[in-house]
Amino acid sequence: MAATGEELYKQREQRFNDIVALKRPDRVPVIPLVSHYFPTKIKGVSNRDAGFDHDLRLRCLREATVEFGWDFVPATGLFGSDGYEAVGSLQLRWPGGDLPDDAPFQFVEGEYLKAEEYGQFLADPSGTTLSTIFPRIASGLEGLGMVPPLYFLSNMYYLQAVGGGLLAAPPVRAALQALLALGDAAAAGAAADAAHTQDAATQGYPKTWAAPIIPAFDVVSDTFRSLRGSTLDMYRHPEELLQTIDLMQVPTVALAVQAARMFGNPRIFIPMHRGAGGFMSDEQFERFYWPTFKGLVETLIDQGLIPMPLFEGDYTPRLKYLAELPAGKVAGHFDKIDRQKFKEILGDRMCFWGNVAPSLLCTGTPQQVKDDVKELIDLFGDTGALILDSGLGVPDEARPENMRALREAAEKYGVF
């Protein structure tokens, strides 16, 4: 008798947990950590429609999961364009907004907090966010620039006179309405996602992760200061940079734990952008990146959760640091890395996930993909601590025949 959806769900989740815990599984699974436009693209759905039609996008995602034989339904790294549109996002551009319908969404890196504003930000992070950063990241929130420090309104005299006056001002009202529209979009997106997660579970597919949690350094570098800005800060404003990273750490950790509880999913995706080899020296990594990242991972483990760091870029030079993380507790996903060195240094401490080159899946042949999978299984088959995926989740431009080859090779070489 064929297994029920519930049984398959349990089997698949157990297989994953076994691999993370370095227990030999029955076979090597294919699990894309994340997916953007591949599932909709192959169905002829435009990137614009994928951003706005949540049900359609998520249905395509479930269909791709079944069609390509993935063990988990990947969480989508694509957030609803309706939310960006509601606030007039300037930091994230979307297809159908000021990007062509077939373009992927784009993050616009910039100095949304300027170096000379560190003092102001550290003295009043929430106020600076409200009245300085929000107007910079979204045109619809420009009116918030008029809002004075909120503590000034903390008595009924000023709240009524100053606060009331502000709430009568059209730019402030427009900003508040934009925020409410963002809330509406988020509620619709969350409802669609909850139904999708339930449907996928009924079919037997766990979802990869509960939430993406950006490490504190990357929050500051990606979203406040840009790579250039945070790099210069390491030399010109190291103390302010460190204080800002520390400030971000507390809510970062809290959000991760809260999301896992709220969604009933212990897996937390940690996309890492700026800690890779080449992006900073070992000394800088030890000072600016590693302490808060390690703290995040250790806290999640203490809470019984499974951290899923995506080590983006080449982490070969950082393997010695990863060896400090608790063994059998981290689902490490790798972009570019020396597989042999990983096996030597971390093979008995962390499972190996990813690392099939995006270029291969986009431009190579199915045979090349199968050869690469065979190489991975030859290397990691002794322990079975292996999960197949591209280095960065499913590339939008992956050839479907190559995604099929990934699964076929797993079945051919990876059944123990």
Place this chain on the structure above:
Amino acid sequence: MSNELTDAIVGMREDDALAIVGRELDSGIAPTVVLDEAKEAMSVLGKRFECGDAFIPELIMGGEIMKGISELVKPHLRGPGDAAKRGVVVIGTVRGDIHDIGKDVVVLMLDVNGYEVHDLGVDVPTQAFVDAIGQFKPQVVGLSGLLTLAFDSMKATVDAIAAAGLRDRVKIMVGGAPADRQVQDYTGADGWGSDVAAALNLTAQWTGGEA
């Protein structure tokens, strides 16, 4: 030439480097000599990067120090004072991709290494590369990209250059984090690189010089 300035730049001591330049200019040292010295320091950083002894932050911060030095030197320069260039490079991030950090570091390092660099920016249409080749007559064209969609844009650009009858006149390198031999073959480029050292080596090789 003083080693003092080189040491300050390579040691990332911005304030010291600018103070030394101010002192040298005041003491009558030719501004072109001061600039050459600063560029030499950047080359040292480039070589250290290639050996794995320096990283992207040193190149970005070095570029920032260079910018400060150029500002100090500029008022002292008389005439264009163009030195002979080692070669001409046209570079840009291909259509659909707006990532510029890697490209900008490559542009900086090619510039301080004595190349004439024409940076076409990001999201560059194929025709803009073709036009720039006609206008600037480069030996080398650099196609940069971070996203996987860049593979097709790079291929379309190489094809457009060929269709315009210009393919034999230039060597083309594809670069960016996801670039590899597979991408070179797919796009029909002559070389690939995932970091600035590779870009410098290919350019030197294709313009008949040493890296």
